[in-house]
Amino acid sequence: MNIDSIKDGIVIDHIQAKKGLDIYNALKLGELDCSVAIITNAKSNKMGRKDIIKIDKNIDLDLNILGYIDPNITINIIENDERVDKYHVELPKEITNIIKCKNPRCITSIEQELKHIFILTDKEKRTYRCKYCETLNEE
Amino acid sequence: MRHLIDIKDLSVQEIDELIGVAKDIIAHPEKYQEKCKYKKLATLFFEPSTRTRLSFEAAMMELGGNVIGFSEASSSSASKGESVSDTTRMVGCYSDIIAMRHPKEGAPLVASLKSTVPIINAGDGGHSHPTQTLTDLLTIFCEKNRLENLTIGLCGDLKFGRTVHSLITAMSRYKNIKFILISPDELKVPEYVKKEILEKNDIPYIETNDIEEHIGDLDILYMTRVQKERFFNEEDYLRLKDYYILNKEKLEKAKQDLCIMHPLPRVNEIAVEVDDDPRACYFKQARYGKYIRMALILKLLEIK
Structure with a gap:
């Protein structure tokens, strides 16, 4: 199967197979006005199978959240048919409205329109705690 | 403007300073009896607590200040569904400082985010009581x-x-x-x-x-x-x-x-x-x- 290469844009590669749609939703790519391709179950020497997302425009996306979802993901920035940058995204220091606090005693369970914010407290163990009640996020 | 939400909000030096002032108050209470004249402390207690509330109220009174507030959620607008954030902003219009006890963990932090006056966490569920x-x-x-x-x-x-x-x-x-x-x-x-x-x-x-x-x-x-x-x-x-x-x-x-x-x-x-x-x-x-x-x-x- 062939998908056209992109001239200017972002390629999110090495996504765990079948997780592409989750990332599409987390980054709200459906709201963009450019072409976005999700390739699922592509062959990968490293991973066996993987998903890839191609975004046909160099836009300013908050990609930090990808570091939380899957640290193995690689980001490729394409300009004039050339890859000008390739990197892994670091764990974000703070994540908003991606995970919900499960502590029934947390203020987020009752306060209207309060954002669910988690703070990175241990980088090595990938530990996040609720900003309000400090409850650990159990993945 | 500072709040006290968690004990970690204070440095060791600041804690030492607070202890120093407290010791001076114990030794010379008369020096402090008008320090908070015309100031108001609001005690917002969304769950009952005898000791902590009375301690805050006595503290403000001994500084020459006044106290307003409520001692249970049923006598506040929370019973009408008002958010913690809104209650705090409203009370900030009538008081100079707020001490808040709430059964939900993190409520005083939420209050502090939009408050116009300092918030003191007077206990939030099983979380913190600085x-x-x-x-x-x-x-x-x-x-x-x-x-x-x-x-x-x-x-x-x-x-x-x-x-x-x-x-x-x-x-x-x-x-x-x-x-x-x-x-x-x-x-x-x-x-x-x-x-x-x-x-x-x-x-x-x-x-x-x-x-x-x-x-x-x-x-x-x-x-x-x-x-x-x-x-x-x-x-x-x-x-x-x-x-x-x-x-x-x-x-x-x-x-x-x-x-x-x-x-x-x-x-x-x-x-x-x-x-x-x-x-x-x-x-x-x-x-x-x-x-x-x-x-x-x-x-x-x-x-x-």
């Missing part, structure tokens, strides 16, 4: 004349007891502190407190369920109540509530200058016969609570 910790630190300093070189025994419910976790956090910042953690197996200090505070700061500790084995080593014995409201199962509560009862007999092996503390209310974990022992400091501790809250109100209102 003014109790300040009270404990002032008590230790006044009774032992130091916050360093201490062996501290914590006894009772070390799992759910937020005062215990906060005290461990606060004391871990001082030199040469050792903890003896005395509890039944079901109520041990949570792993994250041991790993993220004690072990991270190289603080020596011993876990035991035998209070008598180590009582002779202690400079401080901090007793806690097994709280019924933290248990989902009544059977477990009944089995564990009488696990430790401190009495004269157990105190025979203790040091003569031991300081026995308890955040109160006490149920039966300290026998009444201990109250007359000069080492019993828990009622003095309640008094110290008023003085440290006076010092805190002055600090947050930036009154010298």
